[in-house]
Amino acid sequence: MEFTLEFERHSDIIGVARSRGVELIFDTGSGIDKQGLWPMEVLVASLGGCLNLDLGAALQESDHAVDRLTMTITGHRDDDIPSIDRIACHIDVWSAGFSQPAAEELLLYALGRSTIYNTLTRAVKCDVTIAAHTS
Secondary structure (H helix, E strand, O other), rough: OOOOEEEEEEEEOOEEEEEEOOEEEOOOOOOOOOEOHHHHHHHHHHHHHHHHHHHHHHHOOOOOOEEEEEEEEEEEEEEEOOEEEEEEEEEEEEEEOOOHHHHHHHHHHHHHHHHHHHHHOOOEEEEEEEEEOOO
């Protein structure tokens, strides 16, 4: 599968990526005037998006009706290199009759299918956990 993004620089701190009519604003500034995400936040958000879709598909295939799914992702940048050296992701899933062993099994399946996770783990320590909650 091939994909293409178009990038355009708007100012000293703002750039825009476009694909299929969707725009993503990159902003290296900070404070109240910040309009977009830092590129490193986009990289980590990509992991969340990919896992959300892959885990959602796994849950659907296993006939677990999901009442709610939330995810918290944190990243750490090594300023000496600079590079992202670790990412932690915690996922909470609420579903009637959903056990912790079932959640962990589906997470392993989703991680195996996740393009972003499999790409990042070649270079970054990624710790992903899941917790099952009954509704």
